[in-house]
Amino acid sequence: MNGHTFFLADARLVAMPSGALWWPEERLLCVSDLHLGKAERMARRGGTLLPPYETQATLARLTADLEATGAARVLCLGDSFDDAEAAGALVEAERLWLMRLMAGREWIWILGNHDPAPTDCGGSYRGEITLGPLTFRHIAAGEAEVSGHYHPKCTLAGRARPCFLTDGRRLILPAYGAYTGGLWCHDPTLVALMRPGALAILTGTKAIPVPMPRRAPQIRPRSSSFAR
Template identity: 60%
Template sequence: MNFYDFSFCGITLRAMPSGALFWPDENLLCVSDLHLGKSERVARRSGQTLPPYETRDTLARLGDDLAQTGARIVICLGDSFDDVTAAENLTEEDRHWLMRLQAGRHWIWIEGNHDPGPVEFGGQHVHQLVHKDLTFRHIADPGQHAEISGHYHPKVQLQTRGRMISRPAFLVDDRRLVMPAYGTYTGGLRTNHQALDQLMGPHALAILTGPVPTCVPMPR
């Protein structure tokens, strides 16, 4: 399969085409911003109807990544559910699907701003996690070193072969890694946005997701 291996704070990590991050030496898969149940939350709050299949699509891609990597540790890096009610309203089919993915794995839910409270699913629930030399949290701490976070849904817009493309991307510098959103119904923040421009160092890189993950200097 296609992937992009890179070094972050002396650790070899693997950017997957889907937007998942794999740590081979730890057999650990990290995903961020699944936003499961977003179509239900949008319909409940605004009355707008979206095709209600994004949860199944997200879980299917996650299942594929777990099968391909054989990961035994899974970290969900916050905003795993679009809100607490969306988690409560998952269909029985989707609940069972999630339980099958969790079976036999150490599953860690990190709290996000959309799902700050405990949810009624198995696994470990924490505000943040330090594993080996890396800190995992939902929103980046500008003063933290060796940190992996999510929240911003970074996207890169580039012109290639005469047309503009936009792809979710990992952002990496010498201090932090910001994950792309993994969920099917998730928008994104362009890398030239002030929040990301100020957060990332001057030599930051962007690893674009897609069939062939590609590394470029972070567009600003």
């Protein structure tokens, strides 16, 4: 499935081209930073009315990954909802879709800075969780750990892509949500988190590992974008 297989604390993991992490031995699929309900939240706060399809787009991608892997457990690594009200504001069809995905699977929500409190979506809620040799939390803080939060991205041959970062000690996942931006992996924050020799694994049609760039080779061109 075009993934890249690597080891973290002796656990064999697969970085999928979609940005999800697959742990075959545990039949566990881990995704981070879904930011569901982002468009609704912006509208609610008087911002622009973005195409209200990002939750569908994200759920469609998750559905495909679940079907491809046959995952029994799903771990959402925080910032699953864009804010506390976003979970309640999902339209009925999206809510039902999420329920269908959750049915028959063990579903763990790790709390993030955007969604620091449990929602009424079911599943279990944890600040962090340790499974076998690995600890899963939203923001990187220790060893043998899988985290998200930073939305790392990287360029290769002139193309920017969200990416995984791993240095054999910790792993940082790319953002999985449709309406998410990214932080360059040569940003000092990320460089400080990853040891020398770290890999960036680019997402796209195929997961491509490269040595993690640790310095800005140049000023990065910014694609047309906007901040909120």
